Amino acid sequence: DIQMTQSPSTLSASVGDRVTITCRASQSISSWLAWYQQKPGKAPKLLIYKTSSLESGVPSRFSGGGSGTEFTLIINSLQPDDFATYYCQQYSSYSFTFGPGTKVDIK
Amino acid sequence: EVQLLESGGGLVQPGGSLRLSCAVSGLTFSTYAMGWVRQAPGKGLEWVSGISGSGDNTYYADSVKGRFTISRDNFKNTLYLQMNSLRAEDTAIYYCAKGRRTAPRDAFDIWGQGTMVTVSS
Numbered sequence: 001d002i003q004m005t006q007s008p009s010t011l012s013a014s015v016g017d018r019v020t021i022t023c024r025a026s027q028s029i030s031s032w033l034a035w036y037q038q039k040p041g042k043a044p045k046l047l048i049y050k051t052s053s054l055e056s057g058v059p060s061r062f063s064g065g066g067s068g069t070e071f072t073l074i075i076n077s078l079q080p081d082d083f084a085t086y087y088c089q090q091y092s093s094y095s096f097t098f099g100p101g102t103k104v105d106i107k
Numbered sequence: 108e109v110q111l112l113e114s115g116g117g118l119v120q121p122g123g124s125l126r127l128s129c130a131v132s133g134l135t136f137s138t139y140a141m142g143w144v145r146q147a148p149g150k151g152l153e154w155v156s157g158i159s160g161s162g163d164n165t166y167y168a169d170s171v172k173g174r175f176t177i178s179r180d181n182f183k184n185t186l187y188l189q190m191n192s193l194r195a196e197d198t199a200i201y202y203c204a205k206g207r208r209t210a211p212r213d214a215f216d217i218w219g220q221g222t223m224v225t226v227s228s
Contacts, residue, residue, distance in 0.1 A: 001169065034214035036152075043202055043218035044144075044152060055216065087152050091212045094166035096142065096154040 006099035012107040019075040021102045023088035028068045032092035035073045039084045109133040116222030129186040129203030137181035140206035143188050145199035193226045
């Protein structure tokens with residue numbers, strides 16, 4: 001199975017900051033990567049699919065990039081609603097493994 | 108509006124069985140791959156199982172292979188997860204999720220609210 005890692009595991013930031021989260025795959029997954037946001041007590045929400053495509057309704061301050069084994073999620077000008085945990089997920093091959101998550105909290 | 112509504116969670120003893128259901132509305136159910144994802148208390152997301160739109164192809168995480176069975180009834184617009192030989196480490200919120208397009212492999216764009224499964228004596 002493909003293993004996914006994320007860094008950092010926790011990130012403290014302020015409103016207005018630019019935030020970057022990195023996700024790495026243990027082997028190439030081409031561009032088959034998604035990013036999800038999860039808030040406490042809620043189901044995950046799809047933000048980005050196929051590495052860089054923004055899901056409908058997701059603010060444009062979210063962007064994704066990368067290919068192969070290294071990927072990034074960037075949040076430009078962090079907003080109060082963005083404090084949450086973010087997960088990457090590969091869907092290049094079953095099992096569709098998730099990264100361990102990155103919690104973005106208030107500095 | 109697309110909606111996914113899970114049911115069937117609860118408390119079960121180790122070694123017991125449980126069947127989860129996910130009722131789907133608002134779309135042509137049979138054209139989308141579906142999956143189950145779980146989250147143990149205070150932990151991250153773990154993909155559990157997936158199934159093609161037709162139901163002909165099923166996939167499992169190593170942690171549940173041989174114990175869990177995913178299925179779907181495209182006439183009833185319902186996804187199922189039969190869980191046998193349950194262990195304490197299966198304790199989690201179980202989410203059903205819809206594939207974003209009709210392709211066999213895609214991100215999950217719609218999620219249910221989740222159903223809690225607790226395995227304990």
